[in-house]
Amino acid sequence: MAVTIKDVAKVAGVAPSTVSRVIADHPRISPATKKKVKKAMKEMGYHPNASARSLANRSSQSIGVVMPSSADKSLQNPFFPEVLRGLSSVAHQTDYSLVLCTGETDKEMLEGVERMVYSNRTDGIILLYSQVDDPIVNFLLAQDFPFSIVGKPSDRVDEITHVDNDNVRAGKEITKHLIDLGHECIAFIGGSMDRVVTMDRMRGYQLALEEAGLPYLEEYRVHTEFLKSGGQRAVEELLSLPEPPTGLVVVDDLMSIGVMNMLEECGKRVPEDVSLVSFNNVYLSELTRPPLTTVDINIYDLGVQAAKGLIAKVKDKSEPAKRIIVPFDIVHRSSAKEKEATSPSP
Structure with missing residues (x-):
């Protein structure tokens, strides 16, 4: 026989209406009572009827x-x-x-x-x-x-x-890390310009360059998809410049993998020839060769x-x-x- 609200109420020592309020997460039910009722529900294997509950609460859950x-x-x-x-x-x-x-x-x-x-x-x-x-x-x-x-x-x-x-500050700090390592020709590889996260991280990159007295050059900024293929296309564009960058700030770790693969295809070693920093700290970041220096955004x-x-x-x-x-x-x-x-x- 199926367990009912009345059965739960009897075991928990409360009224059936109290059990209903606990199920609805009513704010006026004390934490102690909620804990007691939920314990009884679990021990008895009682599961609320989701459809009926949604109708009662006017909620889809x-x-x-x-x-x-x-x-x-x-x-x-x-x-x-x-x-x-x-x-x-x-x-x-x-x-x-x-x-x-x-x-x-x-x-x-x-x-x-x-x-x-x-x-x-x-x-x-x-x-x-x-x-x-x-x-x-x-x-x-x-x-x-x-x-x-x-x-x-x-x-x-x-x-x-x-x-x-704080993506502006994150962009500034990760760019400053490359500047502190002695890099002066630093490029930015970002996603679509209509994404706010790209604009904020690029703004941080710009602020770091300006504070260090380095030029903020349009040809050093490439925007593409947040995918490996996007990173690959960005590298081709940057390496064709008369003075290719020695440092790269890449807006996303997945894109960074495409960047690293393309650099290798072009005979460029990371970090010996090109230093690269990134954002997000996804699980792939420490599996790349070499592992990525990146901003962990939690x-x-x-x-x-x-x-x-x-x-x-x-x-x-x-x-x-x-x-x-x-x-x-x-x-x-x-x-x-x-x-x-x-x-x-x-």
Whole structure:
């Protein structure tokens, strides 16, 4: 015979209505009572009826997660599985499920988000990217629908809950590391110019060069996809310059792998001929040869904080927008070394 709420209430020594409130995570139920009821539910093998609970709460108990492009491309980058792992950990603890939304174009992605909102399939949405003049952000704001962003919004920053690193400072510090090693010709390989993270990291790169009295040259800045193939194309362009760079700041670890492969094909050694630094510290960073010096942005924690911020907003729409800054660290490995002094011409 199936276990009922009344059975759980009897074992826990509370009223059936109290069990219902615990299941609904009612704020007026004390932590001690919640713990006692949940213990009884677990011991008795009781599982709430999710559909009935959703109807009672007018909640889907689902969170929509929007990827920045089609899943086959996004999931090539270890950043996304790791940030999803952080989101999932919080979703599991709070009995939410995740619904992925992807699309090849901005239009397809917007249509997917519209379907989720209009059909009440999700209680809130998390964007795993931040884009300049994003139609999805504009739509969610117009609908007053709960959402959060992993990254910094390009506009209306104080109105949108978002989780980010200080990417300007990170870009400045990792570039300064190459400058401190004696490099003066330093290039920047970034993703699309409509991604806020690219612009912030490039701004940090610019500030470091200017503070060191080094030129900020357009030909030393290449923008391409956040994929290995994108990194390969960037190297071809930079090595064709009259004075190729001896240091590279690459905006993403996956792109860095393509950069390193292409440098090797062109007969350039890392770090002997070209020093390279990167961002994200995905698991591949220490498996490359040589292992990457990179900025650890604590991807898992970005996901955790984004989910917590959104769920707080879902439970209380009057919750003010929050800006959560996750700290970063520079992980020093073997892809950057001191530049050898050039022998003077005879």
